[in-house]
Amino acid sequence: MTLGICVVGAGFWASQMHVPAFDRIPGARVVRIVAATQDSARALAERHSVPAWGTDLAEALSDPDVDVVDVVAPPDVHRDAVVAAAAAGKHAICIKPLGRTVAEGEEMLAAVAAAGTRLFYAENVPFIPAVQEAKRLVDAGHIGRVFRVKANEGIGHPHSAWFLDPARSGGGAILDMAVHSLEFCRYFAESPVTSVYADGGTFLWADETDAEDTAVLTVRFENGVLGQCEDSWSLVGAMDSRFEVFGTGGRILIDNLHRQPIQVISTAGSAAAPAGWSYPMPIAGMVADGHLDMLTHFVECITTGAVSRSEGQVGLDVLQVVSAATTSMTSGKREDV
């Protein structure tokens, strides 16, 4: 069985990560692209031999070849696209953040429950190969009992204007970046978040947005684990992506941008890499950042009926923490989740 995928969005993430990843997943085929403009939808469709494209989601949802809608558009599109997909009997994958607010996330889950369809939360961090290896080590007892987790996700400036408009994006660095850090911390703490304290500000881009460009969160988990997230749009020069897990018998540091894991020699070369030594081997971002493994996992879950570790509820749980953190930014107090 091959699942027909309709990708909603033709921007950075759809074109660089999700559509190329689906090209490599045997059980799935992108059959439609829906974007804000006809030209962008067509350009992405033509690059990947996708047979249909357009700007009309309703038309795409009436296509019997579409089994799954993969929403990779800005957050103001997420709720309506997932609700419409559910109403049409299609499963949905929704990129982070699940919605702009907790209420939107709840509407999405309710629509899916009512329709009997499925919703997957496309948060790649737990699927990053290095993160998966770290989890295997932790589960094997390699660093003892985990008591602290830390994540650092930052960029210099968002790449599209809509990120800076909270009406479209839903928020600032907490909603856009800390969702990744929070999910890393949740993955290793393995316990619900009970409270969060957030501090931050708009240090670099106040002339462009009211949203915070920098935030530091401390998070308490029910089992006592302490989490710390540093997230921003204010890293001058280059992005950063680092994660740490502290245990009673050791610790793990993942520097997600330090990628020189393999060397390859080829006499002929291929489309994937030139002849000779490749050091480092050019590993596509969609592989190194876990998007291929994540989407492969979702396709398997739909095909087999297995429960995913990233069902829509995970996205809603993260939105609850984001909401409390955003409140904490103005109340100046630790907020319960």
Ligand SMILES: NC(=O)c1ccc[n+]([C@@H]2O[C@H](COP(=O)([O-])OP(=O)(O)OC[C@H]3O[C@@H](n4cnc5c(N)ncnc54)[C@H](O)[C@@H]3O)[C@@H](O)[C@H]2O)c1
């Ligand atoms: N690590 C990650 O998982 C990661 C990283 C970056 C962005 N994202 C998320 O991916 C989503 C898209 O971000 P991006 O970086 O691709 O943005 P982008 O600005 O590069 O592209 C946005 C795309 O959405 C399309 N779009 C806008 N309104 C639409 C509508 N009503 N219907 C259909 N398509 C519409 C536009 O045509 C455009 O192709 C956001 O939710 C963002 O938070 C995730």
